[in-house]
Structures are given as C-alpha cells and as structure tokens.
Amino acid sequence: MQIVSLPYSINTPVAFQAIADMPAPVWLDSGQPLAPGGRFDIISADPIETLSLAADAEDPFAQLDDLLCELCPQDFDAQLPFSGGAIGYAGYELGMSGNFLPADTRPTGLPAGFFGLYSWALIVDHQLRASHLVFHPACTQHQKRDLVARFTAVRWQTEPRCGKFSLHEPFAHELTEADYCASVEKVLAYIRAGDIYQANFTQRFHAPCEGDALTAYLALRKRAAGPFSAYLDLPQGQLLSLSPERFIRADGGSLQTEPIKGTAPRSADPDTDARAAEALQQSAKDRAENLMIVDLLRNDFGKLCRHGSVRVPRLFELASFANVHHLVSTITGELDDDHSFAELLAACFPGGSITGAPKRRAMQIIRELERSPRGVYCGSVGYISSCGRADTNIAIRTLTVAEGHMTCAAGGGIVADSSPAAEHEECLSKVRLLLETAEQFLA
Numbered sequence: 001m002q003i004v005s006l007p008y009s010i011n012t013p014v015a016f017q018a019i020a021d022m023p024a025p026v027w028l029d030s031g032q033p034l035a036p037g038g039r040f041d042i043i044s045a046d047p048i049e050t051l052s053l054a055a056d057a058e059d060p061f062a063q064l065d066d067l068l069c070e071l072c073p074q075d076f077d078a079q080l081p082f083s084g085g086a087i088g089y090a091g092y093e094l095g096m097s098g099n100f101l102p103a104d105t106r107p108t109g110l111p112a113g114f115f116g117l118y119s120w121a122l123i124v125d126h127q128l129r130a131s132h133l134v135f136h137p138a139c140t141q142h143q144k145r146d147l148v149a150r151f152t153a154v155r156w157q158t159e160p161r162c163g164k165f166s167l168h169e170p171f172a173h174e175l176t177e178a179d180y181c182a183s184v185e186k187v188l189a190y191i192r193a194g195d196i197y198q199a200n201f202t203q204r205f206h207a208p209c210e211g212d213a214l215t216a217y218l219a220l221r222k223r224a225a226g227p228f229s230a231y232l233d234l235p236q237g238q239l240l241s242l243s244p245e246r247f248i249r250a251d252g253g254s255l256q257t258e259p260i261k262g263t264a265p266r267s268a269d270p271d272t273d274a275r276a277a278e279a280l281q282q283s284a285k286d287r288a289e290n291l292m293i294v295d296l297l298r299n300d301f302g303k304l305c306r307h308g309s310v311r312v313p314r315l316f317e318l319a320s321f322a323n324v325h326h327l328v329s330t331i332t333g334e335l336d337d338d339h340s341f342a343e344l345l346a347a348c349f350p351g352g353s354i355t356g357a358p359k360r361r362a363m364q365i366i367r368e369l370e371r372s373p374r375g376v377y378c379g380s381v382g383y384i385s386s387c388g389r390a391d392t393n394i395a396i397r398t399l400t401v402a403e404g405h406m407t408c409a410a411g412g413g414i415v416a417d418s419s420p421a422a423e424h425e426e427c428l429s430k431v432r433l434l435l436e437t438a439e440q441f442l443a
Helices: 012-017 060-068 141-152 177-192 213-224 270-282 284-302 341-348 359-369 420-441
Strands: 002-006 026-029 040-044 049-053 085-090 113-118 120-125 130-135 165-167 198-211 228-234 237-243 246-251 254-257 260-265 311-320 324-334 380-385 389-393 398-402 405-414
Touching: 002 141, 012 026, 012 040, 012 120, 012 213, 026 085, 026 380, 049 060, 049 085, 060 085, 060 113, 060 341, 085 228, 120 141, 130 141, 165 213, 165 420, 177 198, 177 359, 177 405, 177 420, 198 213, 198 284, 198 359, 198 420, 213 228, 213 237, 213 398, 213 420, 228 380, 228 389, 237 380, 246 341, 254 284, 260 270, 260 284, 260 420, 270 311, 270 324, 284 311, 284 324, 284 341, 341 380, 405 420
Parallel strands: none
Antiparallel strands: 002 130, 026 040, 026 228, 040 120, 049 113, 085 113, 085 380, 120 130, 165 198, 198 405, 228 237, 237 398, 246 254, 246 389, 254 324, 260 324, 311 324, 380 389, 398 405
C-alpha cells in the first residue's frame, strides 16, 4: 500500500469534482462541516471491476464477497478506514431471498445493487485534519501519476462548479393523505391480530428532471447533510444520500450498529425546539418503537457474532439534524472469525429499523401494502475495505436520479398506538426539506 499526503481542506466538493469525469466516481461524504458526527470523506473513481445486481440475483452478498477476493488483503493502518476495496450500495430488494421471500422484480431506476472494486481513494480525516491518497498495489503507476496531478492541481479555496439541473414539475406524491392513512390502518389491523409488533410503511415522491445531479446534491447537502451521506455517479444514474443513520461498522471483528427510531420535527423557536426534543426523549411510544428494533438487531448480530459478545451500550440517545430530532441506540458485537462482513450484511439485511418486527412478516406486509419497490431507499450504501474495515449506512433521506426522474421516499414505524394522521405528518416532515430544496430547481 502506498500513501501520498495532500493538503487538508474541508472543501471536499472540489476534491470530488477533480475526478468526476472518471468512470463511476463515488463520494462517501461525512457531511462535514454541516452535519454532526461524521469523520471521514472517501472519494474514488475508475473501479477495476464492477458488480451490478438484479433483484432476483442468486446469493448477492456471496457475489460481493467474490468481488472483494479480487483484491489482496492489505495491512491494517490505525488512521485509515479504507485501503482499496468495494464501494457501492445494496438496495432493499436484495434482502428478499435472505428472509425467505420471493424476489420483487418490479422495475427501479437503478440496479438492485451496484459495487465497484476501487484500487485507490482520497481519504479526508476531519478529526485529525489530514488528507491522504491511498493506493492499493493493484493501482497502476500511470493512474497514480494522473491522480496525484489531479489533486495537486485542485484550487481548494474555490467554490465547486455547478452545472445546470432542473425539475420540470413539483414532486408528485405516490399516496394521498387518505390513502396513506388507510394503509396505516391496515398495518394496525395486522398488529392487533398479532402478526407483527411494528412495520415501517413508506411512500415515494417523483418529479421529472434533467441536468447535473451533483448540483442538486450540493444544494441538498447545504441544507440537510448527514454524517453518512453519499453521492454515487453510476452508468445507470445517480444516487444522492443524506443519511443520518449508520447500518453496520466493522473494525476488524468489532461491530457496531446504530438504529434510529423515534422522530420529532425541529422548530425555529429555541424553546419550542427544546420542548420537542425533551418530549421525544420521554415518549413511551418512541422508546418502545426503538427498543423493538434494538432487540431485532441484537438477534441479527447474534446469528454470526461470538456467543455472549452482543451488547447494547447506549439506548435512546438524542441526535438532532437540520429538520428533525431522532432517538438513536447503539448495539455492538464481535464477528466470529469464520464469517466475513459480506456474510454479516446478508444475515442482517435489510436493516431492522426500516422493516419492522418480526422482520420477515413485516416485510411481507410492506410488499403487500406499498405500491412500488423501494430500490436504493432503505437499502445500504458504504464500503468494505481490503484492510478489514467497513462502514455502511441505512439509505434513508436518499434520492435517485435515473430515466429522467428524481425519486425520493419517506415513511415511519407503525406500532399499536400509532395515529394514522400523525404518521402521515411525520412522513412529510421527514421529506419536506428534501422536496423543498430540490424544488428550488423548478424550471
């Protein structure tokens, strides 16, 4: 592994633009300095191999494992999260076969999953205020020289260049308020019948668009950045994620997941905002909703973790973002030496915070009641490094641009004492800032 130091700058958008003309550029974005909690930006492009997955792919996470085997393992560096490896996403529908459900092959704009095998990365560490170009031995000398020249030429004090992006119409809601509430009532009927304790019900929003999706991402980032954000520019379209939620992080065999359950809208008035945060922390409904998912993820970790290693060090912590407050809990575990991170993804996918409990039955109800496939939304975006580290998000607050349309989605967890009208308002409060920001580009 070769490492080249570069000047540190918070201006990661111009760093990404330095390689945006290369094939399949990717930016795993900490959201700094706009979002709390993020540390690393990871930027790469021009993968040596790619894996595109269909919704009915056979054993998709085993195929991801096979892709990773194409790069030889690298030594562990205490300060570097990534030393070459896979970067991409697994969409929600890739979780069907692992939960013994039939494939959902309804069309989505982007593939059900996409991963590139990247032999280099620019890593910006906002904690240590350091930037490094990291090259796996698979990276060619020609590519190394080109990349050093590109990043050396970056004018760090300049604003990122913005191309033209436009929406042709406001976002269309997939469901009316009455339709949404009727579906929530059906979920509540399943809860009363004892089928499930909770289900996450969502809807989609669509608008025709054209132009440079990076311009839209940078505008969204300014208003709604999350610590697990990402921008992926793929042959089939673009993925724009402003996620506040981690799915699974691995540091060798040490694992951590941080599910979000429980939401309250922010207020511009500080006193009102503080009261909303306090009410969320004390809400019996939201704490119960969060605890159900903590138990589900403990069970998912327990499938492949060492016996007795799964712990819950933090419950119901408050996390505040631009438009909402959330409750976040933390579960840790130690992965058994006989299993890979890709196997763990398969065992835990999709994340329990966006399915419900019990997971398989909740997913059946989601398939019955939601009118369209989720695609990237509620899947996971992230990396798996050849040094044994990995980090992934839950792809909420996530938009896609494909086939001339921008699409996003939102929803919430339905439990026994949920109010359909309140759930509809929560859904809209989660997505409102994204829609308003994107609609600034209405032609």
